[in-house]
Amino acid sequence: MSIETTPKQSWWSRLAHPGQFVIWSRPFILPLAVLTGALFLAGLYYAFLNSPADYQMGDTVRIMYVHVPAAWLSQFVYGAMTVSALGTLVWRHPMADVSMKAAAPLGAAFTAMALFTGSLWGRPTWGTFWEWDGRMTSTLVMLFIYLGIVALWRAFDDQLRAARVVAIFTLVGAVNVPIIKFSVDWWSTLHQPASVFRADGPTVAGSILTPLFIMFFAFTFFYVTLQLIAMRTEVRKRRVATLERRAARGEAA
């Protein structure tokens, strides 16, 4: 199939054209996947074999290397979705719709992972799987918002119309992200306060910080890879839907 582009388009609109996107994004996938795999190998080696056990928590501290990056991504993905929602509302760009739609299930998965690993970690250290503490409650609310967005996408048949409506809801739901971020400072309940991203520098020992940062990057690149694949799939799904509609009208595709 040919992709029609007029010669006068800027590099930016060429880059963001759905047909062009499928072409230029293809060579990125394999390197990203390899980079993600390498980061995970290094990160897991550090996390399990080459980092000390905590003097208080023992080996359970290693759950952190999965828990903290997943929790970080649960907020980061919502941030990406919010930016995409602005792209949909302000520029009505189809690739912003696609990126917003691809991110929602991924964000839901990372949030569920953060809640699950947090609960596994909470049992041995705090003696409970679940506590109605500020950070946990707001993260649970975030999971519900993600799932609501996924359900909302599925409730529409027309994806262009869905995108604009979902974008409005995404922006409304964005108020929860700062609440999660600052919940540990506002309600000092069970969850420990921020210890890595602090204005006065991290309060975590360097031997633990190194594997944590590698895992941060591993998870983030994992997300970027999945996001790119999901966006390519979505563009192709929409193209198939268009071709099917054309075929149903009896036009030559």
Added chain:
Amino acid sequence: MTGFTAVLRREIRLSLSGGGEVLTLLLFFVIVGAIVPFAVGPDKELLARISPGIVWIAAFLSMLLGLDRLFRPDLEDGTLALYRLADLPLSAMVGAKVIAHWLTAALPLIIASPFLAMLLAMDGPTLTRTILSLLVGTPALAAFGAIGAAITAATRRGGLIAPILIAPLCVPVLIFGVGAISSQGGPDQAGAALLLLAALSLMAIALSPFAAALAIDWGED
């Protein structure tokens, strides 16, 4: 302003007459509240302790139940298309609907809450605080609800999805609503919760007509 009051009047007249939705929601509110003692047991002390939460949950659920009638009937019979062509801005129309929704879905519940309080063995001072916190907090529920109803109006399965979308957004309203009643943290903390609840309500009322109007405008064309 005449268009605004015309919409407001029409909404109130529609929900008072015909299907009698006001009565249905009121009945639902009382039944949800009355069914809790069957589930947790008729221990009066326990009921008195959890009664503010029960009243808030019952009010929250019955307001969610009334959401689907907010925009969908107007969308189906074409009234919404007329509203979009009218001189009155769409956001003002939504504002009138939110006010009408509060008057017909929330106010009757607040008036009926002493009856529920009696069933739940709630004492007098708590009842006063409950009514106050419902008065301050339910506008936020109506405003958030309008956003959810507007977003899902154009979908076929919207009636089920709106409550799922709206419930997480209403969590702070419930927290501060019940916090304003409870006397555990002392009067200062209850007063602070009431102020935060008022802030939530004011913010929600100020923003929701625009978000909901945008969703209606873009949801169907």
